[in-house]
Amino acid sequence: MNKLTVSYSPHLHTNQSCAKIMWSVFASLLPAGIAAIFIFGAAALWVILLGVISALVTEGLLQYFNKKKITLSDGSAALTGLLLSYNLPANSPWWLVVIGSFFSVFIGKQIFGGLGQNIFNPALVGRVFLMTCWPKYMTNFMKPLDAGINFFKSFNYDAVTAATPLMMAKEGKAVIDISYWDLFLGKHGGCLGEVCILALLAGALFLLLKKYISWHIPIIYIATVGVFSWIFGSKGLFSGDFLFSILSGGLILGAFFMATDYVTSPLTRKGQAIFAAGCGILTVVIRLWGGYPEGVSYAILMMNAATPIIDRYTKNRIFGR
Amino acid sequence: MNIGQFLAIFISAVFVYNVILSRFLGLCSFIAISKQTKPALAMSLAVMFVTTMSSVITWFIYRFLLIPFNITYLRTIAFILVIATFVQLVEMIIKKISPPLYRFFGIYLPLITVNCAVLGVAVLNIDMFFVNGKAIEGSFYYSLFQGICVGIGYTIAMLLMSGIRERLDFCDIPKCVKDFPLAFIIASIMSMSFMGFNGFKF
Amino acid sequence: MKFDSKEFIKGLIKENPTFVLALGLCPTLAVSTALTNGLGMGIAATFVLIGSNIFISLIKNIVPDKIRIPCYIVVIATFVTITELFMKAYSPALNRALGIYVPLIVVNCIVLGRAEAYASKSSVSNSIMDALGMGLGFTLALLLISGIREILGLGTFFGYKIIKSYEPMFIFALPSGALLVIGLLMGFLNLLKNKKT
Numbered sequence: 001m002n003k004l005t006v007s008y009s010p011h012l013h014t015n016q017s018c019a020k021i022m023w024s025v026f027a028s029l030l031p032a033g034i035a036a037i038f039i040f041g042a043a044a045l046w047v048i049l050l051g052v053i054s055a056l057v058t059e060g061l062l063q064y065f066n067k068k069k070i071t072l073s074d075g076s077a078a079l080t081g082l083l084l085s086y087n088l089p090a091n092s093p094w095w096l097v098v099i100g101s102f103f104s105v106f107i108g109k110q111i112f113g114g115l116g117q118n119i120f121n122p123a124l125v126g127r128v129f130l131m132t133c134w135p136k137y138m139t140n141f142m143k144p145l146d147a148g149i150n151f152f153k154s155f156n157y158d159a160v161t162a163a164t165p166l167m168m169a170k171e172g173k174a175v176i177d178i179s180y181w182d183l184f185l186g187k188h189g190g191c192l193g194e195v196c197i198l199a200l201l202a203g204a205l206f207l208l209l210k211k212y213i214s215w216h217i218p219i220i221y222i223a224t225v226g227v228f229s230w231i232f233g234s235k236g237l238f239s240g241d242f243l244f245s246i247l248s249g250g251l252i253l254g255a256f257f258m259a260t261d262y263v264t265s266p267l268t269r270k271g272q273a274i275f276a277a278g279c280g281i282l283t284v285v286i287r288l289w290g291g292y293p294e295g296v297s298y299a300i301l302m303m304n305a306a307t308p309i310i311d312r313y314t315k316n317r318i319f320g321r
Numbered sequence: 322m323n324i325g326q327f328l329a330i331f332i333s334a335v336f337v338y339n340v341i342l343s344r345f346l347g348l349c350s351f352i353a354i355s356k357q358t359k360p361a362l363a364m365s366l367a368v369m370f371v372t373t374m375s376s377v378i379t380w381f382i383y384r385f386l387l388i389p390f391n392i393t394y395l396r397t398i399a400f401i402l403v404i405a406t407f408v409q410l411v412e413m414i415i416k417k418i419s420p421p422l423y424r425f426f427g428i429y430l431p432l433i434t435v436n437c438a439v440l441g442v443a444v445l446n447i448d449m450f451f452v453n454g455k456a457i458e459g460s461f462y463y464s465l466f467q468g469i470c471v472g473i474g475y476t477i478a479m480l481l482m483s484g485i486r487e488r489l490d491f492c493d494i495p496k497c498v499k500d501f502p503l504a505f506i507i508a509s510i511m512s513m514s515f516m517g518f519n520g521f522k523f
Numbered sequence: 524m525k526f527d528s529k530e531f532i533k534g535l536i537k538e539n540p541t542f543v544l545a546l547g548l549c550p551t552l553a554v555s556t557a558l559t560n561g562l563g564m565g566i567a568a569t570f571v572l573i574g575s576n577i578f579i580s581l582i583k584n585i586v587p588d589k590i591r592i593p594c595y596i597v598v599i600a601t602f603v604t605i606t607e608l609f610m611k612a613y614s615p616a617l618n619r620a621l622g623i624y625v626p627l628i629v630v631n632c633i634v635l636g637r638a639e640a641y642a643s644k645s646s647v648s649n650s651i652m653d654a655l656g657m658g659l660g661f662t663l664a665l666l667l668i669s670g671i672r673e674i675l676g677l678g679t680f681f682g683y684k685i686i687k688s689y690e691p692m693f694i695f696a697l698p699s700g701a702l703l704v705i706g707l708l709m710g711f712l713n714l715l716k717n718k719k720t
Contacts, residue, residue: 066495107506112492113494117494119489119507119510125513128516132699133694135693289522291518292517298514301510301513302514305514306484309483312484342698342702343698345553346549347549349548349632394604398597398600398604402596402597405592437549437627437630440630441627444623497714498713502710502713503710505702505703505706512699
């Protein structure tokens with residue numbers, strides 16, 4: 001066996017440490033969190049804090065009991081907790097967030113041996129687990145705060161629930177009353193971190209400029225979703241509203257921040273293209289014909305499972321063979 | 322008989338009710354042979370071939386032998402005998418054509434006989450496509466197609482799993498979950514993600 | 524006839540068919556959604572195991588070596604058919620709950636495995652003890668897994684609700700939950716074993 005010649009991601013060959021990248025991604029996600037707190041009020045802040053803290057506690061405890069070095073400062077557990085909380089409704093009960101964070105870090109990451117060895121994106125493992133356990137709580141989305149209620153008034157606010165644009169589209173209701181602009185700013189029901197596209201794009205731009213992520217996976221993913229939603233529109237072929245499908249749901253969050261995870265996505269450009277196109281096709285298939293209104297998390301998880309096989313068949317040729 | 326029905330069978334057999342990840346048929350071979358891609362692929366192709374052929378054979382036996390003579394209660398015995406004979410044949414052919422492959426399978430090739438997936442798809446075909454002892458319209462084609470799809474589902478699960486486990490060789494996995502337990506947990510996550518196709522309607 | 528209790532006890536823990544030998548996992552995972560299903564499957568499999576072990580141990584000297592496997596399968600299939608007909612007649616609800624997994628006892632690796640590895644080489648009395656032990660070990664494993672799954676996934680114990688305010692974790696009633704439970708259980712058992720040594 002040529003055990004020495006094969007290596008898996010993350011390949012860190014510059015002087016940037018793993019921790020620096022993790023914390024940069026964490027920072028780039030913060031605008032979306034702040035936007036969520038503006039949109040949904042104190043409930044969102046509570047979910048985010050709980051998610052991050054319980055992820056850190058789980059990681060610390062597991063490493064302590066396994067007698068490993070405790071590596072909370074590398075930011076990976078905090079990032080997992082943050083991403084998980086972004087995938088939850090703002091009005092989630094506290095135990096939902098805690099169990100989800102625990103499951104993400106334990107089953108999603110530590111059981112594989114920790115950072116850099118997990119096959120699946122930990123935050124998505126947690127989200128899909130919660131989705132299968134308690135679909136009722138996971139699809140009960142909070143309506144954005146009414147005008148006139150700001151963050152400080154929102155502590156005693158009774159949450160009103162609202163359907164997401166994708167849920168309305170699935171039920172065949174007209175979604176004309178939501179403008180693209182509202183979709184872009186995030187004034188609609190949804191998971192707390194996915195609604196404000198503007199803030200997400202700002203964070204993504206920072207990561208792209210810093211070259212922490214490459215454009216290949218997100219752009220191909222989003223383009224695939226756009227093209228296929230346009231082709232298979234509800235009113236016949238080539239009539240789909242592609243802008244709506246791109247701006248609604250968790251696509252932007254998933255494409256820029258979760259599908260691009262170094263550890264769980266392919267190494268080569270060719271592999272990444274296959275990975276991203278696969279994510280896009282699966283997302284559209286689930287959105288249009290599946291039982292769930294949103295398919296981003298399922299699509300990325302399925303392609304995570306396929307990543308080793310994609311890598312195997314797209315690996316660069318070793319010279320001299 | 323229409324395209325929609327075939328598509329529904331495909332999605333259901335490959336993803337939603339994936340033969341391994343949801344129906345748990347053929348789980349033993351799935352866990353045991355999925356350590357490397359090559360034997361996993363060979364095994365999957367063998368299983369796909371056998372499920373397809375046995376779907377066809379058992380359909381004929383049920384339709385033209387068991388129903389006319391009113392001995393449908395002998396279904397299990399009849400099916401397992403036919404499948405065993407057929408697998409024996411396949412085994413002999415592989416032994417002749419590719420001895421290295423034969424050596425690789427070890428005890429698992431004879432165990433295709435007792436691979437639940439093969440008998441499972443035969444029984445499932447009868448349960449789904451025969452109503453009150455009569456074949457429904459297009460029943461034969463549905464059975465054949467379901468046989469192929471179950472094989473595809475097996476192949477996909479096997480291929481993904483073997484790729485993942487090959488990669489895990491290079492990981493520092495906690496000792497107590499090494500091999501079997503982790504394979505089950507990975508299968509569980511895959512099964513969760515395939516749930517995304519739940520409620521598929523075309 | 525002399526019955527050896529050692530043959531009986533080994534099936535319970537040391538050579539537990541599910542956790543140690545990893546045999547017969549398909550029905551273990553598929554029907555373990557509720558305790559009653561697990562118990563029914565355990566009893567059915569134990570019956571088939573005893574019947575086929577006795578019969579195969581009796582005919583072991585008559586059957587030619589080359590065609591022994593098909594012969595064993597026919598014997599097992601006969602006992603499975605008897606079980607299936609019995610179940611259909613006396614407990615149709617259980618039969619419906621277990622579905623295709625009743626005929627699939629034929630291909631349960633435990634049954635053929637014991638026939639090939641044990642009954643075909645041992646005396647009738649020892650084969651009975653072996654079958655009883657393996658059957659009981661299988662039933663215990665089924666009860667353990669289905670107990671965990673029923674309590675977590677439905678919040679009930681043999682159909683009775685335990686805690687009122689508990690929100691059932693639906694995943695454990697689904698296939699993915701079954702895989703998760705068996706994976707974690709195996710890991711946990713390994714952990715205990717490693718601690719001991």
